[in-house]
Amino acid sequence: MKARCFIALLAVWATIASLPAQRPFTLEECIEVALRNNRTVKQQQLSKEQQQIAYSQARADLLPNLNASVGHNFVFGRSKGRDDVYQSNNSSQTNFSISSDLTLFDGLRMKYNIDARKADLQASEADLQKIERDITLSVSTAFLQVLLNKELLQIAAEQVEVTKANIERSKQMVNNGKMAQGELYELEAQQAQEELEQVRAESNLQLALLDLAQIMELEEFSQFDVTAPAVETLINEGVLLSSDAVYQSAIMHRPEIHGAQYRLVSSEKEWLMAKSQYYPSLSFGANMGTGYYHMNGLENDSFSSQFRNNMSNSIGFSLSIPLFNRFQIRNSVRNARLAIENSKLEMDKTKLDLRKQVEQAYYNALGAKSRWKAAQKSEKATEEAFRFAEQKYENGRATSYELFQAKNNRTKVLGEQAQAKYEYAFRLKILELLKE
Template sequence: MRTFTIIAIFCCLSTMAQAQQYTLEECINIALQNNRNIKQQELSKAQRQIAYSQARNDLLPSVNASAGQNFVFGRSIGLDNTYQNTNSSQSSFGVGADITLFDGLRMKHNIDAKRADLSAAEADLEKFKDEIEMSVATAFLQVLLQKELLQIASEQIQLTDSNMNRRKELIKSGKMAHGEIYELEAQRAREEQNRVQAESNLKLALLDLAQIMELEDFSDFNVSAPSVESILSEGVLLSTSDIFQTALLTRPEIKAAEYRLQSSEKEVLMAKSQLYPSLSFGANFGTGYYNMSGRSNDPFHTQIRNNMSNSLGFSLRIPIFNKFQTKNSIRTAELAAENNRLEIDKVKIDLRKRIEQAYHNALGAQSKWKATQKSEISGQEAFRFAQEKFDNGRANSYELFQAKSNLTQTLSDQAQAKYEYAFRLKILELLKK
C-alpha cells in the first residue's frame, strides 16, 4: 500500500479530556479501510480472480454422470424383433468424460487475457487508493493550515490585550485620556470575531477530513502532525521529465491501460483460433435395465452387469463456413485492441499534462511562499516601528491598528502559501509513484 510518508512520527497518547489524535498515515489507513469505492473495487478484483481461475480450470477434462428412465405403452419391439402390443420400461445409467486436445490455442489465450484483466483490476485498485490518499492529504493539510491561522488569530488577540493593559496603566496614572481605550476595545472585538471564524473554519476542515475517512463518530476527532517546515524539508522539486519517466513505469493508470491492451490482443488471438480445427477426446461407460410386461426378464443386477458397455473416441471439428461470424469477431477484437492502444496514448498525455501543471503550480507556490517570507520581515519591522511610535505618543491607535492588520494579513498569506507549496510537492510526489 502506497502512502504519503511525510515523516516517521509517533502519535501522542490521548487523555480522557483530549480529542483522539491521528497522524496523516493513520488517517490514510482508516480511509482506505472504510472507503466504499475501494471495497467495490476489491470485489471487482475478486471477480477477475474467479474468471482467471476458471480460465485455467477450462484445461481440465469434464466428467458427467447420467441416468434415465423410459416407459413405453402400446406397440413396441420385443425380444424376437417383432412389434407387439405390450408395455415396457427401460433404465439407463452412464458416466462420460471428455477433454479438448486442441482448439487453436484458444484456452491458452483466454488464460493470458484473464490474467491481464486481473492485473488491470489490481492496478485500478491502486489508482483508487492513490486518489483516496490525495484526498486525505489535501484535507489533512487544510486542517494544518486552519490550525495555524487560528494560532495567528489568537496571537493577535494576545498582542492587543498587552497593548490594552499598557493603555489602561497610562489611563490609570493620568497620562492618557480614558477615551483612548475605546479604539483598542473595538479592535479587540474585531480580532475576537476573526478568532471565532478561524475556529469555525478549523472545525469544518476537521469535519471534511473525517467524512473523507468515513468515520462513524468524529465528535472528538483531531489530528497530530509534524510542523509543515519538516514536510517542506523532505520535498524535492524534481524536473517534469524525471517525474514523467518514473511515472511511466510506476503509475497504476498506465499499468492498467497496458494490461487492458494485453487482454485485447489476446482476445484477437482467441478470435483467430476459431479458424483452426478443434480436436477433443471422449470416453463413456454405460449400462441399463430392460423390463417388458408379459415376458420373463432377467433380474436388475444381472442386466446391469451384462449390459455394460465402454466407448472411446476422438472428435474433430473443421470450420468451413459460419456466416462470416469468425471474420467479424476477429475484426471486432482488432478494433478493440486499437482503441486500447489509443487509450494508452490518452492516459500518457493526460499524465504528462497533470505533471506539467503540478510542477508549474509548485513553482508558483514556492515563489509566493518566498515572497511572503520577505513580506513578513517587512511587516514585522513596520509593526515594530509603529508600536514604538505609539508607545512614545508619536502615532495614534489607528496607525498602530493598520500596521498590525497588515502584519496579520501577511502572516495569513504566508501560512496559506506555505501549505499550498507543501500540497503541490505532495502532488508531484504522488504522480511519480
C-alpha cells in the same frame, strides 16, 4: 456497602470506556482508516475477486469434463423386446452412463483466453492501486487544509492576545493622562473585530476537520482531531524534482499506466482468440453405459445380471472444421482489432493526462515555493514595522490607527505566508504521489 462501591466503580469504568477516543490521528493513520472504510475500495476489491474467478475458470477450461446421467422410461402399448420384435406389452427401461470430453486442439483459443483473463486481473489490481492513490491524495489534501486552518486560528488567537496587551497598556496611559479615551475605544473595537476573525477561524477549522472525517468515512467524529509535525518538517522531507524526472518515474510506476498496458494486452489476446476460430478443433470423448430392461408378462433377467451384461464402452475423436459461419468469425476478428486500436488510444490518453498533471503540479509547486519565500521576507519586514509602530505608540508618537494598520498588515502577511507554505507542502505531496 462493599458491593455498592464495587458496582459504582464498574459503572464509572463503563462510562469511561464508552467515551470516544481523544487521541489525535496522524496523517498515516488517517490514510489507513480511509482506505479501510472507503466503499469504492471495497467495490474494487470485489471486482478484483470476480476477475480472479474468471482467470481461475479460464485455467480450469483446460481440464476434461466428467458427467454422469441416469434415465428411466415407461412404454405403454406395443413395446420392443430384447429380440427387436414389437409386442403388445408395457415395458420400462433404465439407463446409466458416464461420459468425458477433452479438447485436444482449438487453435490455442483456451490459452489466449487464460492470457486475456490474467491481463484483466492485473488491470483490476492496477485500478485498485489507482483508487488507493487517489484516496491517499484526497486525505493528504484535507489533512494539510486542517493544519493550515489550525495555524490561521493560532495566528488569529495571537493577534487577539496582542491587542488585549495593548489595551491593558493603553488603560494605564489613559489613567496617567498620556492618551485620550477615544483611542482606547478604537482598540476595544479592534479587539472585537479580531475576536470575530478568531471565531471564523475556529469555524473553518471545524469544517476542515469535518471534511477530512467524511473522506475517512468515520461514523463518530465529534472528538476527531489530527496531529502532525511542523509543516516545515514535511517540506524538508520532500524534494522538488524536475517535471521530466517525475514524469519518467510516473510512466514506470503509476498504476493507471499499468492498467492501460494490461488492457491493451487483454485486447490483443481477445484478437488472437477471435482468429483461432478459423482453425479446426479436435476433441476426444469417452463413454461408458449400461441399462436394465423390463417387459410385463415375460421372464426378465435380474437387475444385477442386466447391469453387467448390458455394459458398453466407447471412445472417439471429433474434428470440427469451420467452412462458412455467415462471416461471424471475420467480423469478430475485425471488432477485436478495433478494440486493440481503442486500447492504444486509451493508453496514449492516459499518458497525456499524466503528463499534464505532472506539469501542472510542478509549476504550481514552483509558484507556491516562490510565494512562500516572498511571504517570508514580507513577514520579517511587517514584523519590524509592527514592532516599530508599537514602540512609537507606547511613547505617544503614534496613534492607535497607525498601530492598527501595522498590526493588520502583519496579520495579513502571516496568513499569506501560512497559505503559501501549506500550498507548497501540498504540491510537493502531489509530485511525490505522482512519481510513485
